[in-house]
Amino acid sequence: MTLPTKVTLVEVGPRDGLQNEKTPIATATKIKLIKQLQAAGLTRIEATSFVAKNKIPQLADAREVITGLDLTDPNCQISALVPNTQGLDAALDCGVKEIAVFTSVSDTFNQKNIGCSIDESLTRIEAVTRKAKPLGLRIRGYISCIAACPYEGNKAPGLTAKLTRQLFDLGCDEVSLGDTIGVATPNTIEAIINAVAKAHSLDTIALHCHNTYGQALANIFHALTLGVHIIDSSVAGLGGCPYAKGATGNVATEDVVYLLHGLGIETGIDLNQLITCGKWISHELGRTVQACVTNAS
Amino acid sequence: MTLPTKVTLVEVGPRDGLQNEKTPIATATKIKLIKQLQAAGLTRIEATSFVAKNKIPQLADAREVITGLDLTDPNCQISALVPNTQGLDAALDCGVKEIAVFTSVSDTFNQKNIGCSIDESLTRIEAVTRKAKPLGLRIRGYISCIAACPYEGNKAPGLTAKLTRQLFDLGCDEVSLGDTIGVATPNTIEAIINAVAKAHSLDTIALHCHNTYGQALANIFHALTLGVHIIDSSVAGLGGCPYAKGATGNVATEDVVYLLHGLGIETGIDLNQLITCGKWISHELGRTVQACVTNAS
Numbered sequence: 001m002t003l004p005t006k007v008t009l010v011e012v013g014p015r016d017g018l019q020n021e022k023t024p025i026a027t028a029t030k031i032k033l034i035k036q037l038q039a040a041g042l043t044r045i046e047a048t049s050f051v052a053k054n055k056i057p058q059l060a061d062a063r064e065v066i067t068g069l070d071l072t073d074p075n076c077q078i079s080a081l082v083p084n085t086q087g088l089d090a091a092l093d094c095g096v097k098e099i100a101v102f103t104s105v106s107d108t109f110n111q112k113n114i115g116c117s118i119d120e121s122l123t124r125i126e127a128v129t130r131k132a133k134p135l136g137l138r139i140r141g142y143i144s145c146i147a148a149c150p151y152e153g154n155k156a157p158g159l160t161a162k163l164t165r166q167l168f169d170l171g172c173d174e175v176s177l178g179d180t181i182g183v184a185t186p187n188t189i190e191a192i193i194n195a196v197a198k199a200h201s202l203d204t205i206a207l208h209c210h211n212t213y214g215q216a217l218a219n220i221f222h223a224l225t226l227g228v229h230i231i232d233s234s235v236a237g238l239g240g241c242p243y244a245k246g247a248t249g250n251v252a253t254e255d256v257v258y259l260l261h262g263l264g265i266e267t268g269i270d271l272n273q274l275i276t277c278g279k280w281i282s283h284e285l286g287r288t289v290q291a292c293v294t295n296a297s
Numbered sequence: 298m299t300l301p302t303k304v305t306l307v308e309v310g311p312r313d314g315l316q317n318e319k320t321p322i323a324t325a326t327k328i329k330l331i332k333q334l335q336a337a338g339l340t341r342i343e344a345t346s347f348v349a350k351n352k353i354p355q356l357a358d359a360r361e362v363i364t365g366l367d368l369t370d371p372n373c374q375i376s377a378l379v380p381n382t383q384g385l386d387a388a389l390d391c392g393v394k395e396i397a398v399f400t401s402v403s404d405t406f407n408q409k410n411i412g413c414s415i416d417e418s419l420t421r422i423e424a425v426t427r428k429a430k431p432l433g434l435r436i437r438g439y440i441s442c443i444a445a446c447p448y449e450g451n452k453a454p455g456l457t458a459k460l461t462r463q464l465f466d467l468g469c470d471e472v473s474l475g476d477t478i479g480v481a482t483p484n485t486i487e488a489i490i491n492a493v494a495k496a497h498s499l500d501t502i503a504l505h506c507h508n509t510y511g512q513a514l515a516n517i518f519h520a521l522t523l524g525v526h527i528i529d530s531s532v533a534g535l536g537g538c539p540y541a542k543g544a545t546g547n548v549a550t551e552d553v554v555y556l557l558h559g560l561g562i563e564t565g566i567d568l569n570q571l572i573t574c575g576k577w578i579s580h581e582l583g584r585t586v587q588a589c590v591t592n593a594s
Contacts (some may be wrong), residue, residue: 001487182593185559186518190298214514214552214589215559221483221515255511262482262512292511296479
C-alpha cells in the first residue's frame with residue numbers, strides 16, 4: 001500500500017456546508033468559524049460564495065465575511081466561489097486571492113443548480129478565468145456528479161476526464177472532482193481518477209466526497225492509494241446537496257483527519273481543536289454533529 | 298485492485314446487536330427478525346447466546362428463539378454463541394449445528410466482558426470444543442479488541458496472530474477478528490490480516506468491524522483487497538459494545554452490502570428487502586436506523 005506522506009485538506013464547510021442551512025447565521029458566527037478552522041490547522045478554507053444575493057440568501061454577506069478575515073495569512077489560503085464575472089468583480093473588490101468556479105458532468109444538474117447547460121457554464125467560467133488569470137488569482141474548478149447525477153443516472157469516467165481537461169485549458173490551477181450525491185464506491189472512484197490521471201498530474205486534482213451512502217472514507221482511502229493528496233471535507237459534516245437524498249452530506253473533516261492520522265499521514269491539523277470547533281458550530285446551528293469521531297469521544 | 302468475486306456476510310444483529318438493548322424484546326420479534334434476514338438472502342446468522350440468564354437478560358430466551366427457527370434450512374446456517382459447556386449443552390439440546398466461542402487479546406477486556414483472563418477463556422473454550430468437535434458441530438472463534446482495548450490501549454498484531462493459532466489448534470473452524478471499539482484504520486487492519494495470514498488461509502478468517510470512528514467500510518474495503526471474504530455485520534447497525542464509547546456499534550449490513558454490490562461482488566442479498574427489515578426492527582426497538590444507505594433512500 002503506497003500512501004502520500006502528507007495530505008492537504010480543503011475545508012468547504014463555511015461555503016458548501018452553510019449554503020443550504022435554513023436558519024440565518026450571523027456574519028460574526030461565520031467569521032468565528034473560519035478563524036477557529038484556521039486555528040485548528042486548516043490551510044485552505046473556502047469561505048463563501050459571491051453569488052446573487054437572492055439566489056442563496058445564506059451567503060448574501062459574502063463581502064462582510066471576506067473582509068472580516070486576514071487574507072494575507074501565509075498559513076491559510078482563503079477562497080471564494082464565484083459563479084460569474086459579477087461575482088468575480090465583488091471578490092476582487094474584497095481582495096480575494098483564490099476563487100472557485102463550478103460545473104457538472106450533468107446538463108440537468110447544472111440547469112437545476114446554476115441555471116445553465118454544461119457548455120454555457122464553460123462560457124461563464126471562461127469569462128471569469130480570462131479576467132482572473134492575468135491578475136494572478138489562483139483558480140479551482142469544481143466538477144460535480146462525477147459518478148452519477150440524481151436526474152440522469154450514472155456518468156462515464158470519460159465525461160469527467162474531458163471536463164477536467166476543459167477546465168485546465170480555461171486556466172484552472174486545480175480541479176476538484178465531486179461525488180455530489182455520495183453514490184460512488186472505490187471502483188467507481190478508481191475509474192474516474194485513472195481516466196483523469198492519463199492527462200493530468202494528481203498534484204492538481206482534489207477529491208470531494210459526500211457520505212450519503214456511507215462510502216466516503218472508503219473512497220477517500222482508495223483515492224489516497226492511487227496518489228490523490230488533496231481532499232475536500234466539511235467540519236462536522238456540515239451541508240449536503242439539496243438535490244440529493246439522505247440526511248448526511250459532505251464527509252466530515254474530523255473523520256477524514258482521523259483516517260489520515262491513523263494512516264500516519266501528516267495534515268498539520270489538531271484533531272481535538274477541530275472537534276471542539278465542529279461541536280460549537282453544530283450547537284450554533286441547532287444541528288447534530290455528523291462526524292463519527294466526535295460522537296465517539 | 299484484486300477483489301473476491303463473492304463475499305459471505307455473517308449477520309450478528311440478532312445476538313451481538315440485540316444483547317445490549319435495554320428494552321425487552323419479545324421472542325416472537327427476534328424470530329421474525331431472523332426469518333426476515335433469511336428471506337433477504339443472509340446465509341449465516343448468529344441467532345442468540347446460551348449465556349447464563351442473569352448475565353444477559355435480553356438473551357434469556359435463547360432456547361425459545363432457536364427452537365422457533367428452521368435449523369435444517371440448507372440456505373442458511375444458524376449459529377449460537379456458547380460461553381461454556383453448560384451453554385453448549387443447552388445449545389445441543391436445541392439442535393444447534395454451529396456454535397461460537399469468545400475471547401479477546403486483552404486480559405482486562407476479557408475480565409470485564411466474560412469474567413476471566415485470556416488463558417482461562419482458552420481453557421473454557423477447550424472444554425467446549427472437546428465436546429462439540431466429535432459431535433460434528435461447526436465452531437467459530439471470536440477474538441475481540443484486535444486493534445486496541447479500551448482499557449489496555451493498542452494491541453500488537455502478533456497477539457491476534459498467536460490467539461488465532463490457539464483457537465484453530467483448539468478446534469475452531471473459523472476465526473472472526475473484531476475491532477470491537479472501532480478504532481482501527483486500514484493500515485492497522487492490514488498489519489493484523491498479514492500477521493494472521495502467515496499461518497492461516499483467509500478462507501477461514503472473518504473481519505468484524507465496528508463503525509464507532511466511521512472507519513468500518515474503509516477497513517472492510519481494504520481487507521477485501523487483501524483477500525478476506527467473510528465479513529460480520531449487523532442489520533440497521535444494531536448493537537455496539539457497552540464498554541466502547543460512541544453511539545454507533547456494529548457496521549450496518551446495509552452499508553456493507555451497498556459497498557459490495559457497488560464493487561461488483563456477489564452476496565446473494567436483496568438490499569431492498571434488507572433495508573425494509575432494518576427499518577422494521579429499528580421501529581420495533583424505538584431506535585434510529587444506523588445505516589447510511591437506509592437514511593439516504
